[in-house]
Amino acid sequence: MEQQIKSEFNNNGFLLQDEQQILNKCLTMCVQYKLSPTDLVSSWDAFSLNRGLESTVHSGYIDAFLQQLQNEQKDVLEKKEPGLHLYSHDVSMILNDDYEDSKEGILTTPTSKIEKASHEQSDSGLKSNGSIFASAKPLDSVTPFGVRKNRFAVQFTLNKTATSEPMNVESRTQTSEDDIIKRPQPTSRCSLEINKSHLEPGCRFMYDRVEDKFNFLENRIMKHAKALAASGLNEEPMDPTVASQKTVFAVGMICCEEEGRLKEKPIMLQSSVEHSGGQRVRLDLQKVEQFSLFPGQVVGIEGHNPSGHCLIASKIIDHIPLTVSTDGNTRPTKKQATQELQSADLPPATPEISLIVAAGPYTTIDNLFFEPLTELLAYAKRKEPQMLILSGPFIDSEHPEIKKGSINLTYDEMFQREIIGRLQDYVECMGSTVLVILVPSVRDAHHDFVFPQPPFEVYPSEIRHQIHSITNPGTFSANQVNVACCTVDILKQLSAEEISRNATGESKHRLTTIANHLWNQRSFYPLYPPAEAVPVDFSLAAEVLEISSIPDILIIPSDLANFVRVLSVGKINDEEEIKCICVNPGRLARGEGGGFFVELNFKGHADSTTASVIRI
Known part of the structure; x- marks a missing residue:
């Protein structure tokens, strides 16, 4: 029968791309739907004309063709028994002679929908052509994917x-x-x-308060301040909002003066409550050759504040040495x-x-x-x-x-x-x-x-x-x-x-x-x-x-x-x-x-x- 199918396609001017794969599928269709090779190729001819397909038969279109044959068989069944309503799943069972066997499983102990869904076998052919999650796109069309x-x-x-x-x-x-x-x-x-972690399925969430947000941000700044001080490479953090001609070291969080992006508004440094009462001071970065900053970033700043209104930065420390943990221990242990x-x-x-x-x-x-x-x-x-x-x-x-x-x-x-x-x-x-x-x-x-x-x-x-x-x-x-x-x-x-600035002559992958x-x-x-x-x-x-x-x-x-x-x-x-x-x-x-x-x-x-x- 495969040779007859191939001969019929050739006689009608069709070329088979994946010949053996297509012939295997066509043979299954002829046996399943009791079609002769002539009837099968005639149905394919109408299918390809309606969709403007080329003379080459691609395996990707065979599944869509199968869906059309199922729809035609459904119409035949409905004509035989007027008033009978059939779903796509019912048509598949009837065409595969599974309808009678399935009746025995109707009167069974009810199960939950989730349990039932988890035990259903995944059929890639059904999913891609007869899925219950069909979109507005016609089922007999082939997806771009x-x-x-x-x-x-x-x-x-x-x-x-x-x-x-x-x-x-x-x-x-x-x-x-x-x-x-x-x-x-x-x-x-x-x-x-x-x-x-304390996160388990069904845990309570979205009950956070303003106090939780405050503690989260304050703890981040304090942990970084202790870690940078414990590294021995920096001095103890000081209040950056106090006017001073001397160079000071401060730790704080990068933020924007108002709602908006850093590029559009002045850059501010918000220090901890312990060091500055949580006040903010404007940052001047003209003397810094390179930096990469974003809102929420906790950094160490070396600079001076001559007027008390603007901290002129000379150096930005945006990382903590690996030998120091955020808890301030010089040799952190990995307790997980x-x-x-x-x-x-x-x-x-x-x-x-x-x-x-x-x-x-x-x-x-x-x-x-x-x-x-x-x-x-x-x-x-x-x-x-x-x-x-x-x-x-x-x-x-x-x-x-x-x-x-x-x-x-x-x-x-x-x-x-x-x-x-x-x-x-x-x-x-x-x-x-x-x-x-x-x-x-x-x-x-x-x-x-x-x-x-x-x-x-x-x-x-x-x-x-x-x-x-x-x-x-x-x-x-x-x-x-x-x-x-x-x-x-x-x-x-x-x-x-x-926002970032690279040193002269240097380029970094963003x-x-x-x-x-x-x-x-x-x-x-x-x-x-x-x-x-x-x-x-x-x-x-x-x-x-x-x-x-x-x-x-x-x-x-x-x-x-x-x-x-x-x-x-x-x-x-x-x-x-x-x-x-x-x-x-x-x-x-x-x-x-x-x-x-x-x-x-x-x-x-x-x-x-x-x-x-x-x-x-």
Whole structure:
């Protein structure tokens, strides 16, 4: 029959692009819908004429053609039994002879919608063509994401020995028999320790008071002042608002005189209550050769204030030496409360781990089919990383269909079905050694709108040992590799507020400078006042936003240009330089097309780590 189908296509002037794949699908259609090759090709001829397609038959249009055949069969059934109303799910069961078998399952014990959604199997073909989350776009049309070119193209590599190569997932067919016999297995099982915090699912938030905000800002200034004094490189901080001809050292927070940006208003320095009663003084930066400042930044200033109204700065200290903690201890100890969620065999002597890192949205703006997520998981099945790190938004509140409210499930049910359901299939396919880390976002429609954020609740108990959720921001350790994640777009927000000046003849990479502000301020979110779209709860921020130790990998998704960079954090006692890998994976979905993700292999040190930014 395949030869007959091919002959019919050729006789009607059609060329088959992926011949074997198309013939396999067409053969299935003929058997399933009891069509002859002639009838099938005639239906395709009408389908292509109505849509103005070329004479070449692409495999991407076959699924849309299948949807049209289902609609035609539905019309036939309705004519046979007038008054019968059929849903798309019913048509699929009837055409596949599953309708009678399904009747036995109707009178069963009721279950919750969430539990039911979490157990539904994810079918990529149904999701991309017959999904209940259909947009206003006709279902028989092919999405721009589905017909894109240059799939899985490597855009950038860190170190030339990176193993990532362009790969077309669809070029390799896979059957259910392959899933059983050739199931991929990650190289080894990795350990996992997630840092605990007081943020738990269902915790109280947005009860912060003005007192909480005041204490948060005051504590930040005082911690920096004590740390700079404990370093021995500076004098004790003094009141910068007092008139004096002598050079003084002051510590305070950069702020604007009024609402607005630093570029438009005079720059002010607000000192602590202890040193100046919380008063502000204007800063004169004409004598400073280089600086990078933003609202909320805590800095040390050397200068003099001859009139009492303006502090003329001669030097700006925007970082704390690594040998000093913000508590003022000269040799800080890393006391972090951790909860060992998964114990492995003995961890490797050298910290090593393979990761795939991606950030939402996970579906394009023209539909809710979650095609980018499906293809990312297909790529991960072939590359076999030890860990998959996915950061939100998962159910994007900015998606046009979410804004219109055109879906018929709750956001939580949608998350369990579209995200957790696919991830459950992934971990079952990969085996018990693979791990998935989920990081929430303030744009997640199904989660708490607060920053910092508690972790997600993963409902299916059988996958909780493989699929974990952390706070936003959050830190964890896998195979002795420390990883920190924050999904708030702090890079973009700091870029909009920062003002800088470079020394004559010097040029610095702006994104690197902005990322270094996080280390220098020992904070995941040093900006104040926060951006309008970020609902900061200052009663929760004190503990969670502080960076107590430098991680090996920092993941900060942003709308800005994606990158993977090795950042030099500093030296401890003139010894080996401390470095960190900073990763901005970009967005997995961009508009109606695919975006980017990062594949990373950490091998003991930042300089020996390989990574690739891959366009999906």
